[in-house]
Amino acid sequence: MGRHDEETRARRARRRRRFEAMRGRRRLNALVATSTLIAAAAATIAIGVRTADCAYAEGGCVPAMVLPVRGGTVVSPFDAPEQVWFAGHRGIDIAAAEGTPLVAPADGTxxxxxxxxxxxxxxxxxxxxxxxFEPAVTTLAVGSKVSRGRQFGTMSGSSDHCDGACVHWGIRMAGRRYVDPERWLRPQRIVLVD
Incomplete structure (x- = not known):
């Protein structure tokens, strides 16, 4: 009986240590997740984009992106829907004719x-x-790198959106939220917000 009691106590002690170790890991994971969220929130609050005083910024400011049609004109602006599933114009239309070269607004893939x-x-x-981009075609393979301002394709192919007179450019954030491409065509700089 004595030996059996000792083995039972030892087994219970091992189980208790494993349970405490798991509880400790869970607490640590929760702490790391909370710290990450707090840091992300602080970064979001502490950083902003300022466009008004760009001319006076050291070294000036440059747009984050360039228009995909060199010298193009926006003929239809962005019109965000109230909800992602509502109707709206999730991009801008830029005047272009069949065969117009399209350049990458930013480096990408x-x-x-x-x-x-x-x-x-x-x-x-x-x-x-x-x-x-729509309508657009490219000879580049999926996975090809493109550089800001360099041609990646042409305004060509089928689309019922522009009737051969424009190319539609949309920018989708992670998830399904679209943003106004014209915002990224204005000179801007990142600043700390008080």
């Missing part, structure tokens, strides 16, 4: 080139953003 619902689309991933 071709993530898609083909048809979506019968429309010719090219997508470029830039960080957490996906830039889409």
């Amino acid at each position: 071709v993530s898609f080139a083909g048809k979506v619902g019968g429309k010719s689309v090219v997508s470029i991933v830039h960080g957490a953003w996906t830039l889409t």
Whole structure:
């Protein structure tokens, strides 16, 4: 009986230590997750974009992106829907004719080139953003790197959006939220917000 009691106590002690170790790891994971969220919130609060005083910034300011049609004109502005599933204009239309060269607004990687619902689309991933162009075609393979201001394709192919007179450019953030591409065409600099 004595030996059996000792083994039982030893087994219970090992189980208790394992349980305490698991509890400790859970607490540590929760602490790390909380600290990460707090740091991300602080970074979001502490950083802003300022465009008004760009001319006076040291070294000036440059736009984050360039227009995909050199010398192009925006003919239809961005019109965000109230909810992601509502109707709206999730990008801008830039005047262009069949065969007009398209340049990459920013450095990135071709993530898609083909048809979506019968429309010719090219997508470029830039960080957490996906830039889409329609109608557009490219000879580049998916995975090809593209450089800001360098040609990646042409305004060509099928689309019921622009009737051969423009190219549609959209920017989608992670998830399904679209943002106004014109915002990234204005000179800006990152500043700390008080």
